[in-house]
Amino acid sequence: MAAFGYTRAMRQSQLFTKTRKEAPKDEVSKNAELLIRGGFIYKEMAGVYAFLPLGLRVLNKIIEIIREEMNAVGGQELSLTALQEKELWEKTDRWSDEKVDAWFKTKLKNETELGLGFTHEEPLTRLMKEYVSSYRDLPFSAYQFQTKFRNEARAKSGLMRTREFIMKDLYSFSKDKAEHDMVYEKIKQAYINIFNRLGIGGSTYVTFASGGVFSEFSHEFQTLSEAGEDIVYVDEDKRIAVNKEVYTDEVLESLGLNKSNLKERKAVETGNIFTLGTRFSEALGLTYKNEHGETTPVFMGSYGIGPARSMGTIVELYSDEAGIMWPRSVAPFRAHLLTLGEDENIKTLGDEVYKTLEAEGVEVLYDDREARAGEKFADADLIGIPTRVIIGSKTLESKMLEVKDRATGEVEHKTLAHLLQELKNG
RNA sequence: CGGAGUGUAGUACAGCGGUAGUAUACGCGAUUCGGGUUCGUGAGACCCGGGUUCGAUUCCCGGCACUCCGACCA
Numbered sequence: 001m002a003a004f005g006y007t008r009a010m011r012q013s014q015l016f017t018k019t020r021k022e023a024p025k026d027e028v029s030k031n032a033e034l035l036i037r038g039g040f041i042y043k044e045m046a047g048v049y050a051f052l053p054l055g056l057r058v059l060n061k062i063i064e065i066i067r068e069e070m071n072a073v074g075g076q077e078l079s080l081t082a083l084q085e086k087e088l089w090e091k092t093d094r095w096s097d098e099k100v101d102a103w104f105k106t107k108l109k110n111e112t113e114l115g116l117g118f119t120h121e122e123p124l125t126r127l128m129k130e131y132v133s134s135y136r137d138l139p140f141s142a143y144q145f146q147t148k149f150r151n152e153a154r155a156k157s158g159l160m161r162t163r164e165f166i167m168k169d170l171y172s173f174s175k176d177k178a179e180h181d182m183v184y185e186k187i188k189q190a191y192i193n194i195f196n197r198l199g200i201g202g203s204t205y206v207t208f209a210s211g212g213v214f215s216e217f218s219h220e221f222q223t224l225s226e227a228g229e230d231i232v233y234v235d236e237d238k239r240i241a242v243n244k245e246v247y248t249d250e251v252l253e254s255l256g257l258n259k260s261n262l263k264e265r266k267a268v269e270t271g272n273i274f275t276l277g278t279r280f281s282e283a284l285g286l287t288y289k290n291e292h293g294e295t296t297p298v299f300m301g302s303y304g305i306g307p308a309r310s311m312g313t314i315v316e317l318y319s320d321e322a323g324i325m326w327p328r329s330v331a332p333f334r335a336h337l338l339t340l341g342e343d344e345n346i347k348t349l350g351d352e353v354y355k356t357l358e359a360e361g362v363e364v365l366y367d368d369r370e371a372r373a374g375e376k377f378a379d380a381d382l383i384g385i386p387t388r389v390i391i392g393s394k395t396l397e398s399k400m401l402e403v404k405d406r407a408t409g410e411v412e413h414k415t416l417a418h419l420l421q422e423l424k425n426g
Numbered sequence: 427c428g429g430a431g432u433g434u435a436g437u438a439c440a441g442c443g444g445u446a447g448u449a450u451a452c453g454c455g456a457u458u459c460g461g462g463u464u465c466g467u468g469a470g471a472c473c474c475g476g477g478u479u480c481g482a483u484u485c486c487c488g489g490c491a492c493u494c495c496g497a498c499c500a
């Protein structure tokens with residue numbers, strides 16, 4: 001990854017986190033258990049997790065993939081605020097606790113009520129009034145990665161449902177429904193690209209779900225997993241699914257789906273895209289002048305995905321008894337270099353390989369700790385870096401490196417040059 | 427928000443109406459070094475408040491926290 005600010009290589013002896021043998025007693029979900037044991041995340045309180053160095057690397061890689069795909073469809077990145085003004089949300093009737101019970105609310109010193117944003121249609125719609133005035137300004141879309149706060153009645157399942165989480169939310173602004181539909185389709189495709197790149201595309205289905213008050217349907221991206229909270233009906237051939245909440249004969253018929261081809265599965269809602277229409281633009285007065293000089297409300301859509309929930313889902317999908325198996329695209333490091341034993345020749349060779357990998361741009365975690373082989377292997381299994389490179393007495397004479405694939409368990413012996421070539425090719 | 431359960435060392439557990447033990451992690455000394463070596467040694471804990479009692483970590487009440495089930499998730 002060429003992202004700025006990344007430490008390309010790191011010695012594990014310098015890493016302040018350490019692994020745990022035992023699962024935390026207050027977590028049951030696989031994702032939380034493994035991520036905490038591996039030192040990726042730290043539980044601050046129920047539904048609130050801090051990201052530690054390894055976990056942040058994974059999260060940032062996921063974010064970067066999403067960012068690239070959003071940029072590719074013309075999304076313009078910005079950053080809105082967490083603090084939200086009561087009056088703004090009253091205009092769209094989304095302030096009262098009866099309407100939205102997920103609000104965290106607070107007050108200024110002078111008693112003015114504020115909320116911590118749980119989504120950002122309102123502030124962005126208002127902001128755009130400053131910049132949108134003509135049909136020539138449309139269409140476009142803007143997005144952010146930002147912390148959302150939701151006062152969930154019940155946080156659960158580790159990273160799957162939290163009270164504070166980073167969300168990528170993109171909002172599209174179009175002239176009318178026809179234009180919106182094209183934008184929407186493009187972004188839907190970008191979402192498919194994202195899940196493919198995250199390595200969970202094969203288990204992720206575009207799913208018809210309730211459009212809420214906004215439109216007939218929204219599209220959810222549901223990743224099949226027992227850890228999911230949602231029930232969906234999947235058509236594996238057509239690669240689409242229907243959420244239980246809209247699972248009726250009428251809906252199936254309108255979608256051309258045959259009940260006998262559908263399988264009931266549990267799934268994680270990893271993404272959700274909505275057609276908003278003019279619900280917010282009308283309420284807040286975001287309009288433009290069309291070719292005929294007529295004042296027209298902007299037609300909007302919103303598109304969300306939670307990087308941390310995706311991270312949790314990846315762990316749910318890719319793990320075994322020993323730990324995590326990160327897909328290459330999001331792994332905290334590309335390679336995990338291990339030296340075994342205290343032999344100076346081994347250490348020297350380890351240092352040499354480490355420096356070479358670093359110099360060649362390979363992200364590498366170097367387990368240079370004074371630990372026994374078994375402990376290093378167990379930690380490496382748990383942390384789940386895709387490619388393990390082992391240097392020990394066995395490999396010292398042969399001048400070949402032992403390379404083990406975390407996911408397949410396959411072991412090969414390679415020269416450094418051969419290894420480098422392989423690592424640099426993905 | 428309704429129901430159930432659990433709070434003891436950094437972590438995971440045990441235990442008792444008379445101030446607590448094991449494992450692991452940690453410090454020190456040995457030993458070992460390709461799948462969490464072995465031994466010695468040291469340090470380290472009863473969620474908070476109230477009640478009962480001569481005495482409460484233990485029993486009772488309340489609170490708080492965490493987990494699970496359900497509801498909710500615009």
